[in-house]
Amino acid sequence: MxxxxxxxxxxxxxxxxAALAVFLLYxxxxxxxxxxxxxxxxxxxxxxxxxxxVVVGQPAGDAHANGLRFRLRDVKGTALVPVVYRGTVPDLFxxxxxxxxxxxxRNGVFVAVPDTLVTKCPSKYSPKxx
Numbered sequence: 647m648x649x650x651x652x653x654x655x656x657x658x659x660x661x662x663x664a665a666l667a668v669f670l671l672y673x674x675x676x677x678x679x680x681x682x683x684x685x686x687x688x689x690x691x692x693x694x695x696x697x698x699x700v701v702v703g704q705p706a707g708d709a710h711a712n713g714l715r716f717r718l719r720d721v722k723g724t725a726l727v728p729v730v731y732r733g734t735v736p737d738l739f740x741x742x743x744x745x746x747x748x749x750x751x752r753n754g755v756f757v758a759v760p761d762t763l764v765t766k767c768p769s770k771y772s773p774k775x776x
Contacts, residue, residue: 686725697745709735733761
């Protein structure tokens with residue numbers, strides 16, 4: 647006695663698999679994310695970007711009221727951009743730390759999207775010394 651599955655089940659399963667494949671292909675090609683740039687690359691970008699740099703100077707202000715104000719410099723450069731950020735501040739945020747924050751440049755100031763500030767730990771990604 648042989649058991650045959652319903653062709654309708656096969657068609658549904660193949661349709662779902664095809665839809666997932668198309669979605670994965672689209673997200674890999676289109677990206678769907680924001681470009682990550684350095685402060686020296688910021689002029690001319692009017693859309694939302696992820697800004698990556700090193701915190702320089704003394705951060706000032708309140709991240710929950712008028713905004714935390716700090717400056718970002720290129721990791722290996724001299725270009726600076728002032729940043730205004732509102733939201734949660736990571737524990738590792740401080741002067742000299744590499745950070746990434748999303749936002750837009752407005753009137754010469756990078757206005758960050760709330761709760762997008764992420765700190766990077768350079769020692770974690772550097773090769774081990776023997």
